[in-house]
Amino acid sequence: MALDRRLLLRGAFHGTAVTMALPLLDCFLDGNGQALADTGKRIPTRFGTYFWGCGLTKELFVPKTVGANFETTQQLASLEPYKKKISVFSGLRAVVDDNPNFQHWSGLAAITTGIAPSKSGEFDSQTIDQTIADAIGRGTRFKSIEVTCSGNKNESYSSLGGANTNPPEVTPLGLYTRLFGPGFQDPSKGDWKPDPQVLVHQSMLSVVSDDRKRLLENLGARDKARMDQYFTSVRELELSMDAALKRPDVVAQVDIPGAPGELSVNKSVPVLQKVVPQMARLIAIGLATNQTHVFNIALAEPGSTIFMPGDSKPFHQQTHEEPIDPVLGYQPVSADFSTHSMKFFATLVKELDGIKEGDGTLLDHSLLLAYTDTSFAKLHALDGIPILLAGSASGRMKTGYHVAGDGSPVSRVGLTVQQALGMPVDSWGKGSMATKKPFTDVLA
C-alpha cells in the first residue's frame, strides 16, 4: 500500500468526526515488518554532539538568506558537500537571567541543558545527550561514548548533572580498544540480549488490551471507532515491542578496521588534522555496528587553545588579543581557527555520511548537534551563539535550512532535537530559556 499511514492517521483525526475502515494494520505491514511506523524501525536512530570552543565569526558564517537552500558562507565551505543534510541556526541567545555569565561556560551549558548554570564548570541538570541516551540508548553495549580530540581527559561536556562529566577516550587507540577490543559485541554473532524492559512493557500492554471487549460495549458507531483507534494504537505498540525483541540487523555496509597505531595527541592543528579523522571514523563504525547509539566528541576546551605551530598564541588568546581588522571588520587569525573548527566538524559529518545503511547513509539515520560556548569570544558574548544540526534523524528532521533565531533562546534547539528523536517532551529549559516552541520548520 502506498499510503503514508502516519499522514492518514493525522489527517483523519485533525478533521471531522471519524469513521475509519478497520482493520488498519494489515494493509500497512508487509511480511518483514519493514514498513512499521517510527517506533518499530529496525535501523535505530543515533544521536551525537560535536563541541568546539570560541564560536565562529559572524561576518563569515551567517548565511545571507534564511530558509532552505541557503547560500554557503566562507566559514561553512567545508560543509558544502553535505549542505543538504545540515541546518544552521543563527541569532540564538543564551539568557542567564540572574545568574552570572560564566565565561566560556554559561553558553555551552545553556545549549545542552536549557538552564543557565549556577556554578562555573557545572551543569544544573544532566546534559541533553544523556536524556536522549535514556530514551534511545537502550539495547546497546554503551549508553553513550565520549571522545576528546586533544588529549585532555577533563575535556568532556557530557554530564549527569553537577560537576561530574562522563570520562572521554583521549586517543584513537583508546577509543578503538573501548569499542572493538575485549567485550566487543559482534552483532552478527554471539549472544545479543534484548532489553528486558520490553518484555515488561509487553505484559503491561496486554493487561490493557484485555479490557478491550468490555470497553467497546454500549458505544455508538462513532465512539466505537474512536475506541478502536485506541486499541489499534495498542496493537502497534505491541508490534514495535516484538521488533525490539529481535536482534537488530546491522544494515550498514562496514568492516571493523584494524587497530590504529600510536599517535601523539595534542592541540596543534596539524596533529588534530590526523587525529580527528581517526576518531570520527571509529565513532561512525561504532554507531554502525550498534556498539552505541549516542556519542559526544569535543574538539578542545571552551577556551579553545588549539594552535598553529610557529604561532605563539593559541586560539583563545587570539580571540582576546587580536585586534579587529579595520578593513575586514573581524579578527582574521581567530577566524581561521573557527574555520578549522568547522572543518573538523565536516570530517565527522563525512565519516557518518560515508557509511551506507539501508536506503541511505548512517548520517541519514542520525542527528548531530554541533555547538559552542559563545558567539563572539572576545567579549564572551551570548547573543548569536551558532548551532548546527546534521542528519535527518531517520526522516524526522528536515535539513538544509538556515534558521534565523531572532533572539530566541538556545533551548529551542534542544527541544527541537528531542522532539525529532520522538521523545515525549513538550517543554524544556528554565527561566527565560523555558520554551514550548520547537523550530517546526525543521521538524518533519
Add this chain to the structure above:
Amino acid sequence: MNGYRRLGHHLLCTVLTLAPTPLMAAPWVRSFVVDKYEPAFHYGGRPGFEKTGTIEPGVDCPGGTLPMLDYAKVTKTSWRSDEEVASWVKPAQVTDLQTVHYMQERILSYRSFRRDIESYINPFTAPDPGMPSVVGKVAEGFNLDGNVKTGRFISPEGEKGIDNAFYRAVGCIGSYRGVPYTAAMSVRSTDKMLEGMYTMVIRLSGNEDPMNDDAATLEIGYSPDHVNKQTDGRASTSYSFRIVRNEQYSKVKAVIRNGVVETQQVPELHTPRFGWFPNQMGDADFHQGRIRLEIDRDGFASGLVGGYRDWRDLYTEDTFTQSGATVETRDHHDLVGMYYALKRNADGMPDPKTGENMGISIAYRMKAVPAYVVDPEKPVALNVSPGDSRAIKKYQQMRTIFRNGTMTATIQANPKGSSEGAPQLRQRADGSWTNSDGERGAQRDATPPIGPSTMLQQRVSEVSGEAPAASLSAR
C-alpha cells in the same frame, strides 16, 4: 548635535536661542535607562570611517593604536639577563602555549628595580617607558575649570578649553580607540550591561516643560532591575526601573534649552561606573562633575558625563579587575606606562597638603532609551552574588594597597590570594617547566600533555582560593 545650538548655549546668549512655543507649565518627569556607555575618546582617523576596532594612524594617534608590547624589551631590567628574559618570554622545551603565556605574564609582573617587587602593584618601582599621548586637538568633554587655557582640546562643536586629560594620556590604547561605541572594551561593557550585569538609570524632572526648563532636576544611579534587550540590540523602551539611593546616586539641578540638558557643576557627582566585571561596579566619583544630555524628538537621549576622577582609581579599575598581566597582554598597553601617563597628565583635585594633582579630567559618553524610573516603595538593594562579593572585597583590598604604596612611595607586597603575579612556575632539573606545587606537578609530569584548563583551574585555586569564574581564567 547642532553646533549652532551648542555654541549659542555656551555663550549664554539667550537671544540666540529660539523661544519655544509656550506650553502650560506643569510638573513633568522623563526617565531613561542607559544602554551604551564608554569613555569619550575621540577617534581621529579617516573621516567617515565606520568599521570597528580601528588601529590605523590618525590625527589623534599618528603612530596608530599602541602596538603589542615587546615583552622582551619591557621585561629587561638591570638584574635580569637577556638569557633569563628569553627563557621566560620564549621558553624552549615548553610545548604547551598556555604555559608559555603564563610564563610571559609572570615575567611581565616582575620588572621593577628589584626581583621581588610586583610591578603592577608598585609601578613607581619600574622606569617610565613613556606611553605615547594623544596629540590631536579635538576631544569630547567639558571645560571643567572654566579656563580655556588649561584644557588643551577643542570640542567637535568648536568649544575651547576642553579638559579631558585622561583621553590625552591613554587615548591610543587599543581597547578604547575607535569610532564611538565600537572599541573592544566598550562593546564588551555594553554587552554585559545589556545582559544584566548592571543597570544605570537617569530621571529628569521639572515644573515647566521637558524641553525647556530653568529649574529641572537630574537624578542618576544604579537600578537592581535588569535591562531588557530587544532583538535590534538596544534596550527595550518603556520598562520600569527602581532607582537605588546608595553612594552611586546623585541628584543635581539642571537647565534645559530645546531639549539640551545641562546640569550644574557640582563638587562631587556620584554615578555608576563603566565596567565589564562585577567587581568594577561602584562609585565613579566625579569632582566638579557635570552631565549634558540631548533628548531627541523620539525621547532617546545621548550625552556626556564629566569631571575629575581620582587617577589612581582609574588605574585600579583597569588593572586590578582582573590582573595586570591579563590586561597588558590583551589591551596592548604598558600598565606601568599608563601609571606614569596618568600621573603626569593629572590636572585636578590638588591634595591640600602636598599639592599633588590627585585627579585627572575625564568624560564618558552614553546613549539611553526612554524608561520609567521609579522610587521603590519597599527598600531594595542591588543583587550581589556571594562570589561577586568576594571578588569586590579582593578588589578593594588591592586598591587600598596600591594607593598606600604609590602615595607614600612604599613598596607593597603582593597579598595572598590576589590574582597578581601569575602562576608560580618552576624549572625542573632537565630545564623543562612545571607548575609550582611539587606534588601536583609530579603527578602531571607523568601524564601526556596537560591541557591548559587543568592548569588554569589548579593555578587559580592555589592563588585565589576560588573557582575559576573571576580573575585569570577570564580574558
Add this chain to the structure above:
Amino acid sequence: MQGNAAPRICLVFGLLALALSQPAVAAATRDVANLRLLTESEYRNSIRDIFGADIVVQGRFDPARRTGGLLAASSTVLSVTPAGLEAFSQMADKIAAQAVDEKHRAKLVGCAPKDPKAADDSCARPFLERYGHLLFRRALTADELKSRITLAGTQAQSSHDFYAGLANSLATLLYSPSFLFRHEIAVPVAGSKTYTLDPYSRAERLSFLMWDTSPDAEMLKAAESGRLNTAAGVAEQVDRMMSSPRLETGMRAFFADMLELDIFGDTTKDSVIYPKYNAQVAAAAQEETLRTVIDLTLRSNDDVRNLMTTRKTSISRVLASIYDVPFNFNEEWMPYEFPESAGRSGILTQVSTLSMFSHPGRSSPTKRGVAIMDVFLCEPTPLPPANVDFSIVNNTSGPLKTVRERLLAHATTPTCASCHTHSDPIGLTLEHFDSLGVHRLKENGAPIDVSGTLQGKTFVGAGGLGRYLHDSPKFPACLARKLYSYGSGANSEDVDASVYKDSYKAFVDSGYRLRTLLKTMVTSPDYFTVVPLSVAETKTAMNTAK
C-alpha cells in the same frame, strides 16, 4: 486489608468499603452518550490532585482542534493516535515510578510489603483499588482489579522488586482508556422516554467544569451513594465547588478556551517592526487577560458585560513596558486602571486580543473583527472565496495610506462586502492599537479614523465598540452558549439555546452574574439530560429510511 492502613487514607478506605459493597456496573441499560478524551490540563490536574503537586508530568499531548470556538468540543471527537499512546505510556511510566519511589511511597503506598523483593498482594490490592478508583473515576470491576494485582505480582517476582511491579501495574491504569476517556453514561429516567447521566458522569461533569480536574473523594462518594441523583445532592456539591477558590482554576480553563489564548503559541511578530515582542510578553498577556476576567466575574462578582468596557486590569513589568506605564514593583502583578484618555476598553484592547489577531508586522481589522464576532458574539465568519485578490489590501506603500482606506476600497465588491461589512467596522474601531497592542494615533503619517458603523449604529474607537458590545444581547447569550458547550463537550454551533434557557434567564435577571449563570445551569434538571447514541442512531436510521 485495613490492618496496616495509614491514618490519612481512612476516608478513602471508608468509601472503598462502600464501593465494594455496590453491585458491579450492569451493562445492559448503560449506554455511552459521550466518550470524551481528557484535555491536557484535565490530565495534568488529575495527576496533581491524585498523586500530589510534586509529581512531574513531562510529555507531549496530541493537539486538540477548536470547533464552534472551543477546544473542549474536540474531546468528543479525538482519539488516541499511536504516537499519542506512546506518549501516554511513557508519561504513565514516569508518573508511576515517582509515585512508588522512596520519597513518595510512605505517603502514597501507605503499606509496606512483607518482602520488598517479592510480590505482596495484600499491600498491592489496597493501593491499586484506591488509585484505580480515583483514576477511573469509579470503582474498578473485579476483573480489572484482579488483572492489575496479578500483573503487579508477576512483575514483582520477575524483577525481585515489589515497587517496580506496583509501578508497572499502576502505569496500566494511567494509560487505560478508562482513565483517558470520560465515559458519559446515559440511564433511562423512570417513567419517561428521556435519559439522564448516571451519577458518576454527573460527578465528572461538575468536577471538570468547575475545577478542571477529576472528581475528588467526596464527589465520588456523592456519586456512589446516589446522592448525585437528587437535585439536593447536586446542589450540595455545586455549592461546595463554587465556594472553593478552586473554582477559579475551572473558570480559567474555560475562559482560556473561549478567548482562544492558546493562539499565542502560534503568534509571531516581525522582530524588526516589533522588537519588544517575545515569549515573556506572550505569557504575560495571557495571564493579564485571565486575571482580568477572573477578578471581574468571580472575585468582584460583577456584570460580565463589563468585560467589554472595564478599564481595570492587572499588569506585570513586561506588560507595563508595552502599555507604556510605570510599574510599582510591589508584587509581580500590579492592579492598574487605564485613564479614559488611553482609549482602552475591556479585554478587547488588552495585548492578548490585539496581538493574537493581527499580522506579524501590522494590525488587521479584519482578523480582529472576525475574532471578536466569533469569540464574543458566536458569529463565525466563513472563509474568503478561493479567487480573492489580496494585493490592494496588502500594499502598504501604495496611495491608500491606512488600513481603513485599503479595506474600505475592498468592501465595495459585493462578494467581499457580505462578510467584510460585518467584521471590518469592528476591527477598524481598534485601529488605534498596533499589532502588539501599543497605542498609536497615526499610520504611515496619516491620522487614523476609528469610527465604525454596524447595522445602522455608529460608534467610535474602542470605547464605542465596547459600549456597543456591552449593550448587545448577543454577548451574554454567546457566553452562556459557550459555557454550556464547554461543559457538555458539544459543538456550540449545534446547541439549541432552549436547553439552557432557564439558566440564561436567571443570568440576565441577576444582572449578568457569571456565578448565577453557572450555578443555575448545572443545577437545572435538564443539564444532565442526554440522548444515548444508540437511540440517536436509531432515530437517524429511521429518518433516513423514510
